[in-house]
Amino acid sequence: MISKEVQKILPLVQKPGRYTGGELNSVVKDKTKVDLRYAFCFPDSYEIGMSHLGIKILYSLANARDDVWCERVFAPWHDMEAEMRKRNIPLFALESGDALTEFDMIGFTLQYELSYTNVLNMLDLAGIPVRSSDREGLTPIIVGGGPCVCNPEPMADFFDLFMLGDGEEVTNEVMDLLIRCKKEGTTKGEFLKRAAQIGGVYVPSLYDIAYNADGTVKSVVAKENAPERVTKRIISDLDSVHYPDKFVVPFVEVVHDRVVHEILRGCIRGCRFCQAGFIYRPIREKSAHTINEQCKRLCESTGYDEISLSSLSTSDYTHLEELMGKLLEWTEDYKVNIALPSLRVDNFSEQLMEHLKKVRRSGLTFAPEAGTQRLRDAINKNVTEEEMLRTARNAFSGGWSSVKLYFMLGLPTETYDDVAGIAELAQKVVGEFYTNPDRPKGKGVQVNISVASFVPKPFTPFQWAAQDTIDELINKQNHLLSSVKTKKISVSYHKVNISFLEGVFARGDRKLCNVVEYAWRHGCKFDSWDDSFLFDVWMQAFVECGVDPLFYTSRKREYTEILPWDHLDYGIRKQFLIDENEKALEAATTPHCRIKCAGCGTNRLNGGKCDALCQNMV
């Protein structure tokens, strides 16, 4: 229950339902009967955090244990934070209303770089020192996970430990150890030393980093018996791993307010720009039977009327037809809509579209990513123009009249012709509509182009590449706008300043910790929100800390350079990434994993097994 003090300020803030807790299926336990209290924090607003699948899985997993009570914490919005600070109300968890200082373990999921300042702000709002070295007691231990911990160096000074890879098993192991250490009364130092022996646990304070005169990493030395390289964890069998049978159902409308089901982990495609496509390897599929049963239970316990089948590339799921068949047996009667995000244009079958038409119709979105075949080959998107137009044709025949297309600007080797190619491709899609005799009658066509700015990320073939400068990206955006000749095509794009900062932190090192702290102390938070983003303060932070941001973004790295994340092992062979990068420069493609194993190396994490390979052998 939230405190009287908090209840007094609720009438003063927007959407108070974000701070009350008490949602359906939230878990309340007796705090005197558990050995460990875990505060799971999402460093963004309630609406964003409650949409995230990872938090639902790990919340349910931790609460399935009798000796642990896991609660949720989100970043209070600006108005709430101001009221809390005015009255000295510490940041609290939603289930108990207790301050974070009462917890043994505080975990943050780092989903995107621009949430880093919110981590510091949330710790501070709880009255907890932001730097690991300033926290002397064993508890609370501050832990981190999520995709950004594949290079957590810009946050290394603030966290006590990071968990690399799939969290289901390692979370339990870390909690077990912390319970043991609490009972034994060990020091924080001793706990961290032992934690570093758990597979997938990276304790940044046990690694000394030395730098060359030019600012690049000279060496990384492990201390106290910590492993020289930390290897990420993977869950081998998705059918038997814990999956929630209940989701907390928020009252307030959140971004993704529905049943989400993860049908496979990893991706067979190997698009060279895509970090997720590499760091979640190897490919592991869940069986159609398990997914169907779990979806049914979730619909019954939540009352949701939509299921989203989520993965990096949903149409690559081998048993999709079978799964759709099973789901449609009950979802039609139960009036449940099935959403299939992340479909690919090259295998979006007519049969699949027939399935989709039986449920409520949503928008169609495809991601060609680049405007010309040459550039699509360079990034290994492996989609042809003909495939895209055929898909558009099918969609128009099926009754759709608007299509959304995702592209990126600033990809390696991109020219202005490639940029103009985006507009030309969209124009051809428009043309496809009007030459289609089966098009929806009496309707115009709308093609919405959404362009993001490319940010090179660790563990991708482009991890050595230079990122386009802010000026260059603005020029390309303007070139695209001037290439669009019709109102049937609309263009939306991201703020380039935000992508620039994302680029700094994605491939950053520990020298950036001071920058993050400076920016936060001078008012930066909610950086991924356009309205809250204070670019000038960030630039001032770089100057004050003596750090050149262009060192991280605009510099092309040599293959021989020690990268700040080289002591973290995500299973991918470095030589594989080098080969892929070389092929990109020649615009040569690599077939996807089911056609031919490209030898990325990640299957060694799974005892040599990879679901893409199995398919090949059958």
Added chain:
Amino acid sequence: MRCVRIWFKKMGMSRYVSHLDLMRAMTRAIRRAKVPLWYTEGYNPHPYMTFSLPLSLGMESLCESMDIRIEGESTNEEIFDMLKGSMPPGIEIISVDEPVYDQKYICYGEFDVFFDCDKKAESVKALIEDMLAQDELIVQKLGKKGRHKVLKDINLIEFIKSYSVSAMGERVKLTITLPAGSTTNVNPSLLADEIVRNAGDISYTIVRKKLMTENMEIFR
């Protein structure tokens, strides 16, 4: 297909659930309960569901109602049993009945306003009595002028149908009947805010107790 009126309380933390959020929460509750809902027969089938007068965010209520259309032969008692265990926390089903009045006949609402006054309950009680004994108590109300929203001055006294004030320990309770409904609606928080402005550092909560028709019959 027939229409049933579901009566429920909205107390505690659920008072911070807005009207729109409540509609979604109730739709899900009914789905979980597997009540045989009737769906519209159009291109995009959806259940039929209407609420009585929306409740302001932050207010509690003992008299909320919602009309739904159902299929099949289920009795009101059966519907009640299905729904009972499926409500989200803070929402409690009272009964399931046949609708008697159309929602447009709601004219008045009776509210309890509780002021938390610490040590000064007696003086707050006296202050409220003095304020309400005047001929005029002007407050600003957000009204419409054509398409635009404008602040209008209104005399609250003119709208008060009846009231009583009592002090209970550190709390003062004001029970008040005000116009409520689609034609004239006066939110008791207008008066409560005015009292807080005059009394200083106190806080309040409001409970809607009943809705009434023009003849002061209970809305059923």
